[in-house]
Amino acid sequence: PELAADKRYADVVSRQRNRDALEAEIGAWTAGHEAQPLMERLQRAGVPAAALLHQPEMTGDPQLVERGFFQELTHPAAGTHDYPGPVAQFSRTSLTPVRGPAPTLGQHNEELLCGLIGLSQAEYQQLVDDQIVGTVYLEDAR
DSSP states (O other), X not given: OGGGGOGGGSSHHHHHHTHHHHHHHHHHHHTTSOHHHHHHHHHHXXXXXXXXXXXXXXXXXXXXXXXXXXXXXXXXXTEEEEEEOOSOOBTTBOOOOOOSSOOOTTTTHHIIIIIISOOOHHHHHHHHHTTSSOSSOOTTOO
């Protein structure tokens, strides 16, 4: 409340001019509070606020769960996990959800080198034989 009367922060221009001091004061005040209750308190007072969440906290956030933000995907190497979906969701726009897990090493090599670039199968196979491309991590690779 006392900051609201401080002339250094009376308007946008003043707040910008005194940004470092304002951020230091806000940081000192917020450091003494837990994120979630403070966020709720500020929002009730009409202050736009959000807690910075880490991944484990995000997957349990009721709002994100309710919006269907996370999508479960299975990766052949990493297993099954929840992955974040599109940030914006609009009622009259269909956004492409996460289409699949990240590709594995070299998963699309042949498709790209032969299909897109135009190498022959023999040229592609030579790259594989010479260990230029592949789908297996090499132990002595640097």
